[in-house]
Amino acid sequence: MPHAPRDRSRILELLDDWHRAGWLGPLEPVLARWLAERDPDIAPELLFLAAITVHLEGLGHTGLDVPAFFAQPLYYLDWPEQAGEALEEFLAQTGSGPETWQAALIRGGRMLAQHHDCSPPISSQRGPETPLVWDGRRLYLRRHFRDEWEIARQLQSRASTTVAYFSEGSATLLTRLFGPASSSSAGDGQRLACALAAERGFTLITGGPGSGKTYTIARLLVLLMQAAPRRVALAAPTGKAALRMDTALRQSVDDFVRRGDDDLADLLRQVPPAQTLHRLLGARPGTRRLRHDAHRPLNFDLLVVDEASMIQHDLMAALLRATPARSQLILLGDPDQLASVEAGAVLAEICRGRAVYSPATAEDLKRRWGITLATDSLRDDASALEEAVVRLGSSYRFDGPIAKLATAIRSGDAERVIGLLAASATVGDSALGWIDPRAGAGRANFLELAERAWRSTQTRLEPVPSGETEHAAWVRELLEAADTFRILCALREGPWGVAGINARMTAQLRPPGYSGDWYPGRPVLVRRNDPIAGVYNGDLGLVLPDTQGRLQVYFSRGPQLAPLRLHPRRLGDATSAYALTVHKAQGSEFQRVLLILPPEDSPVLSRELLYTAVTRARREFIAVTPLETLGRILGRHGRRMSGLATRLFPEVSGH
Numbered sequence: 001m002p003h004a005p006r007d008r009s010r011i012l013e014l015l016d017d018w019h020r021a022g023w024l025g026p027l028e029p030v031l032a033r034w035l036a037e038r039d040p041d042i043a044p045e046l047l048f049l050a051a052i053t054v055h056l057e058g059l060g061h062t063g064l065d066v067p068a069f070f071a072q073p074l075y076y077l078d079w080p081e082q083a084g085e086a087l088e089e090f091l092a093q094t095g096s097g098p099e100t101w102q103a104a105l106i107r108g109g110r111m112l113a114q115h116h117d118c119s120p121p122i123s124s125q126r127g128p129e130t131p132l133v134w135d136g137r138r139l140y141l142r143r144h145f146r147d148e149w150e151i152a153r154q155l156q157s158r159a160s161t162t163v164a165y166f167s168e169g170s171a172t173l174l175t176r177l178f179g180p181a182s183s184s185s186a187g188d189g190q191r192l193a194c195a196l197a198a199e200r201g202f203t204l205i206t207g208g209p210g211s212g213k214t215y216t217i218a219r220l221l222v223l224l225m226q227a228a229p230r231r232v233a234l235a236a237p238t239g240k241a242a243l244r245m246d247t248a249l250r251q252s253v254d255d256f257v258r259r260g261d262d263d264l265a266d267l268l269r270q271v272p273p274a275q276t277l278h279r280l281l282g283a284r285p286g287t288r289r290l291r292h293d294a295h296r297p298l299n300f301d302l303l304v305v306d307e308a309s310m311i312q313h314d315l316m317a318a319l320l321r322a323t324p325a326r327s328q329l330i331l332l333g334d335p336d337q338l339a340s341v342e343a344g345a346v347l348a349e350i351c352r353g354r355a356v357y358s359p360a361t362a363e364d365l366k367r368r369w370g371i372t373l374a375t376d377s378l379r380d381d382a383s384a385l386e387e388a389v390v391r392l393g394s395s396y397r398f399d400g401p402i403a404k405l406a407t408a409i410r411s412g413d414a415e416r417v418i419g420l421l422a423a424s425a426t427v428g429d430s431a432l433g434w435i436d437p438r439a440g441a442g443r444a445n446f447l448e449l450a451e452r453a454w455r456s457t458q459t460r461l462e463p464v465p466s467g468e469t470e471h472a473a474w475v476r477e478l479l480e481a482a483d484t485f486r487i488l489c490a491l492r493e494g495p496w497g498v499a500g501i502n503a504r505m506t507a508q509l510r511p512p513g514y515s516g517d518w519y520p521g522r523p524v525l526v527r528r529n530d531p532i533a534g535v536y537n538g539d540l541g542l543v544l545p546d547t548q549g550r551l552q553v554y555f556s557r558g559p560q561l562a563p564l565r566l567h568p569r570r571l572g573d574a575t576s577a578y579a580l581t582v583h584k585a586q587g588s589e590f591q592r593v594l595l596i597l598p599p600e601d602s603p604v605l606s607r608e609l610l611y612t613a614v615t616r617a618r619r620e621f622i623a624v625t626p627l628e629t630l631g632r633i634l635g636r637h638g639r640r641m642s643g644l645a646t647r648l649f650p651e652v653s654g655h
């Protein structure tokens with residue numbers, strides 16, 4: 001153990017030790033050594049801080065907030081007890097408070113650039129680019145700083161840009177879509193979202209599941225398409241989310257037709273199907289490069305992206321770079337859901353502004369759209385970006401026990417969450433269930449339950465229809481059935497993780513006469529982007545025989561298109577998908593969900609994970625977990641360090 005952080009070689013040794021113990025990854029000591037080699041005068045403290053910054057990046061943080069981190073390092077690191085003790089011992093031995101670390105950062109050196117507050121992005125500065133950036137409070141890896149700066153600049157400028165498409169008939173059409181504004185109906189938030197988004201360069205519409213985000217977008221699209229024809233693109237981070245968006249929009253077309261509003265249905269029919277964000281941006285297999293960027297921008301007037309909570313920091317920056325300033329960008333999402341696996345929680349950061357409007361905006365909404373805002377939401381200093389975030393409150397799809405559970409999780413109310421689950425076990429409430437995996441037959445029980453549920457989705461595997469039309473209908477039916485149930489796991493590896501559960505399901509459910517991975521009825525998860533084949537990382541397919549009896553993988557492509565069919569060889573490293581991680585299930589919904597949490601604590605167990613898992617279920621949710629761990633899980637939430645909210649909302653103190 002070093003006696004002072006001044007000792008560079010001791011710091012490097014310590015990082016090696018911590019890597020060997022499994023507390024740090026391989027990159028942390030490698031980066032520290034690389035920095036030390038390139039700058040012989042580098043402050044030893046900086047080597048330590050750089051290693052911690054890389055480590056925290058792996059946990060989703062886009063920068064190291066130095067004061068916040070040193071106030072409670074173990075809260076952010078979530079290390080095992082022994083590692084925590086070693087860290088505390090190290091910090092105690094160095095005898096230095098946060099000031100010492102800050103002093104090393106202020107002193108800087110050849111590896112560290114200083115960019116305080118609003119200084120311009122590094123690429124526009126003279127001189128070589130440093131790998132690290134210090135903004136007076138946070139230490140960043142350069143690319144995260146640049147992306148953060150870009151996201152903040154772009155969102156602020158887009159939110160203040162007016163795209164003038166308002167037509168005289170727009171207010172009348174808004175009334176036709178939502179009824180008169182004075183009725184103070186539940187759709188008032190949706191009406192406001194449409195009015196605010198109609199002319200703004202950037203809008204974010206947030207709300208929980210079933211709050212009507214897609215319903216609102218369908219009506220906004222009608223409003224905009226009626227004012228002027230425009231090129232529209234719809235996208236979502238996963239293929240499944242894109243499909244759900246299409247299905248919800250199709251529902252709005254049907255609603256219009258049912259009401260006799262054929263002209264509105266026709267306008268909405270002109271909107272092309274949603275695609276994955278990676279496809280839209282032109283992802284290339286095997287590289288992180290995208291075809292569209294600031295030099296080869298997308299060519300749309302309006303871009304709507306659903307499930308935006310899943311968009312990580314660098315992808316959001318790439319999306320903004322590739323979207324021309326004259327285009328309208330609308331994001332939809334639920335900030336309470338899990339952020340992406342990769343670093344960043346952009347959607348949650350954009351939602352940290354106040355729900356306030358300027359008196360000028362209020363006056364404009366009243367005059368042109370007939371919408372009256374509550375006076376307590378008016379502030380003279382409301383920023384354009386604060387006004388660009390619309391929150392939809394009530395849920396139209398979701399009520400009953402699952403909704404109650406989701407609300408209790410979102411507010412971190414452990415007592416209520418435990419109460420709802422515990423009551424379900426005794427009352428036998430069919431929408432909620434709970435199994436203690438440690439109790440006697442607990443494990444056998446939930447595995448049996450999972451097997452039974454999967455078998456029931458696969459009852460029609462035989463006989464395989466030989467006629468083309470019957471076969472096509474059979475494929476659709478089985479794809480739909482396979483989507484009714486899913487096992488979700490918090491972990492990837494181990495007996496409680498996706499790998500263990502999938503192995504077990506395969507052993508139980510593979511039909512006799514088959515060996516290996518390819519057999520009828522196997523649900524599969526695509527692991528890489530293959531734009532030529534038309535499948536993307538996260539897509540879910542089902543293995544079924546074609547009319548000739550050859551095994552193929554079928555993928556649903558929504559109500560309008562026939563399912564996609566691919567030969568198994570084409571998919572390469574696809575895995576079984578009886579069980580998915582909660583992360584992979586984001587953007588999908590199932591009638592029934594069985595969530596498996598490990599009995600031991602793990603840093604991945606968080607309030608957001610639980611909320612995301614519960615809100616995947618439409619009819620039935622069963623949790624496999626010891627109830628007493630739920631309090632700890634709910635207490636772990638929303639702690640991704642980033643400077644984005646501060647940059648986005650400088651007028652709001654306390655970020």
Ligand SMILES: Nc1ncnc2c1ncn2[C@@H]1O[C@H](COP(=O)(O)OP(=O)(O)OP(=O)(O)O)[C@@H](O)[C@H]1O
Binds near residue numbers: 207208216248
């Ligand atoms: N104002 C409204 N009046 C009547 N029905 C509505 C209204 N808003 C939404 N709905 C209905 O509520 C259901 C959920 O709406 P929608 O799919 O738009 O929610 P969402 O927020 O996009 O949900 P998710 O995040 O789960 O995709 C749909 O059936 C929709 O038709």
